[in-house]
Amino acid sequence: MSDKHPGPLVVEGKLADAERLKKESNYLRGTIAEDLNEGLTGGFNGDNFLLIRFHGMYQQDDRDIRAERAEQKLEPRHAMMLRCRLPGGIITPKQWLAIDKFAADNTLYGSIRLTNRQTFQFHGILKKNVKPAHQMLHEVGLDALATANDVNRNVLCSSNPVESELHQEAYQWAKKISEHLLPQTRAYAEIWLDQEKVATTDKEPILGETYLPRKFKTTVVVPPHNDVDLHANDLNFVAIAEKGKLVGFNLLVGGGLSIEHGNKATYARTASEFGYLPLDKTLAVAEAVVTTQRDWGNRTDRKNAKTKYTLERVGVETFKAEVEKRAGIKFEPIRPYEFTTRGDRFGWVKGIDKQWHLTLFIENGRLLDYPDRALKSGVAAIAKIHQGDFRLTANQNLIVAGVPESQKEKIEQLARQHGLMENVTMQRENSMACVSFPTCPLAMAEAERFLPAFVTRVEEVMSRHGVGEEHIVLRVTGCPNGCGRAMLAEIGLVGKAPGRYNLHIGGNRIGTRIPRMYRENITEDEILTNLDELIGRWAKEREADEGFGDFTIRAQIVNPVLDPARDFWQ
Structure with missing residues (x-):
């Protein structure tokens, strides 16, 4: 992942239709x-189907009933998925109660899906309720x-509840x-919040008139916990x-997990180290x-x-030099850092501020009232008395933070009364x-609905081989677009x-x-x-504290992916 195959800085050719759409979108x-x-x-027409995504929504339909509705000569039951912007995942109890009520009504x-x-995310917002959803969010x-x-999407930040300062x-x-990387257009405020159109010409000094070529994701991570992947x-x-x-920060650029089945020009890639920068250069470097x-x-x-593809095409050093030029900085060498964990720490932990923090396991991040576990009502009940804040983790769990x-x-x-603190195995965590399914239009196979029973079956395999108290990082994604982050798991399933x-x-x-x-x-x-064969070998042949993924590499069951652009598909 260096400058082995530098290529042109700009790819010439016929622009993708998305570029036309953005240019013509005003x-x-x-x-x-x-x-x-x-x-x-019940849906949005033409270009608007894609434009609403810039406003945080995807148009979806219930695929479980799609065929039935087609048979009845009805259009699919269109509804929107709306995703909130919540940098670092921090939300107040007052805000939580507002979203809880909206989801119910x-x-x-x-x-509510974490x-x-x-x-x-809210799933299943009918078109008539879309504007009220944005207005509810604005009110809180x-x-x-x-x-x-x-665009640059929701910025992740380690949810460390211990080293609070x-x-x-x-x-x-x-x-x-x-905030620095947000679109500057007034379109969101005009359409959803009924704010007056400002007479001045729109400008996008950072994102540009046609925005970015593709989605863009950013994190702030506090070692040794790689909980944001x-x-x-x-x-x-x-x-x-x-x-x-x-x-200051070490800067790493160019990670990404999305692939396309059978397309060898696509691959998952880890981020490349650029160097160290002092705090006062953070926004300039991001820009x-x-x-x-x-x-x-x-x-x-x-x-x-x-x-990730731009870096591979132009070369890491070329890209890095351009960033240095634009930011007016010379990166220092990477400062030492190490990751030792990435999962959440469940139950109570005490922070250095003497406050308590309770991390709750929410399977698949789905907060709903089930017959035996009123999870959604439980979080609402906590929100009514909680004086601190909530932190949503990048592992789909919830921290009740700042509890005296x-x-x-x-x-x-x-939490116990509503089934939010039941005993959960390390494997499930x-x-x-x-x-x-049923709402994602890209889904090829089940993921959220498949996972709970599948984990139970994996646990049975592990118990049979005497490793039932241990865990393997397991991820399932219903298609190759990478939302479930299977391409950073020890065992990753990608729907086909x-x-x-x-x-x-x-x-x-x-x-x-x-x-x-x-x-x-x-x-x-x-x-x-x-997995029965592989876990059996791991249980018998592993070295002390050796994880399943590390074992499969050492035992040469698979070769490590060292240079994704060239060996991901080998």
């Missing part, structure tokens, strides 16, 4: 406002701007980076502290990386438009899936067709190595047969 307005009043369809499913982008100080499409500094930078992201600021105080990708990213082929000793017992009582997956193995526990495809297009039973 800075993301399109005809969305008019379309809202179109009663003939105005969505088809009634749930995502591994450290925010929440939130928005959905730039949480999808060709350092975390607070890192979180403030996550917020600043998010930094290597899944384009732009990463690794916090460097001295005596508990933040002094320089974004504008370099804006100008050099591939606008002719969206499958090869992300930052006097409230600890009451909050634990509410370290397993994750994307949403997939209904009931069939590609099995990847060989990632590591800390999320710094891409797994390799081991078996293609196999069923759940075939996956478990393979």
Whole structure:
């Protein structure tokens, strides 16, 4: 991943149609406002179908009933998924209660979905309720701007509830980076908040008139916890502290997990180290990386438009030198840092500020009231008395943060009463899936609905081999777009067709190595047969404290992915 194959700075050729759409959108307005009043369809028409993504929404339909509705000569049951912008995943109890009420009253499913982008999503918002959703968020100080499409999306930040002073500094930078890179167009305020159109001409000094070539993701991560999976992201600021105080960041650029089945020009890639920068250069460097990708990213082929492909095409050193020039900086050598964990620490932990923090496991991030566990009501009950804040983690879990000793017992009582503090195995805690069916239009196989029972079957295999108390980082994604981050797992399943997956193995526990495809297009039973053999070998042949992924590499069951652009598909 260096300058082995430098190529042209700009890819010439016919632009992708998305570039036309953005150019003609009048800075993301399109005809969305008019379309809202179109009663003939429950969806958005023409370019607006894609433009609404810049405003934080995806148009979806319930795929479980799609065929049935087609048979009845009805259009699919269109509804929107809306994703909030929540840098660092911090939300107040007052804000939480507002989103809880909206989910209950105005969505088809009634749930709140915590995502591994450290925010929440509403699924099933009918067109008539879309504008009220944005207005509700605005009333409590939130928005959905730039949480999808060709912009810098929600900025992640380590959810460390213990080293609270350092975390607070890192979180403030996550917020600043998010604000600095937001679109400047007034389209969001005009369409959703009924704010007056300002007479001045729109300008996008950072993102440009046609925005970025593709989606762009940013993190601020506090070692030794890689809980944000930094290597899944384009732009990463690794916090460097001295005596508990933040002094600067190591910069890593060009991570990304999305691939396309059978397309060998696509691959998962870990981020490249650029160097160390002092705090006062953070925003300038963030802007320089974004504008370099804006100008050099591939606008002719969206499958090869992300930052990882730009780095491979022009060379890491060439890209880095351009960032230095634009930011007016010379990177210092990378400062020492190490990752030792990436999962969340469940239960109560006490911070250095003497406050308590309770991390709750939320399977698949889905908050809903089930017959035996009223999870959504439980979080709402906690929100009514909680005086601190909530932190959404990048592993789809929830931290009740900043609890004084006097409230600890009451909050634990509410959590237990509503099934939010049940005994959960380490394996289940370290397993994750994307949403997939029935709402995601890209889904090829089940993920969220598949995971719970599949984890149970994996646990049975592990118990049989005497490793039932241990864990393997397991991820399932319903398609190759990477939302479930299977390409940073020790065992990653990537949906290929209904009931069939590609099995990847060989990632590591800390999320710094891409797994390799081991078996293609196999069923759940075939996956478990393979895992039975592999886990059996791991149990017998491993070295002390050796993780499953590390074992599969050392035992040469698979070769490590060392140079993704050239050996990911080998």
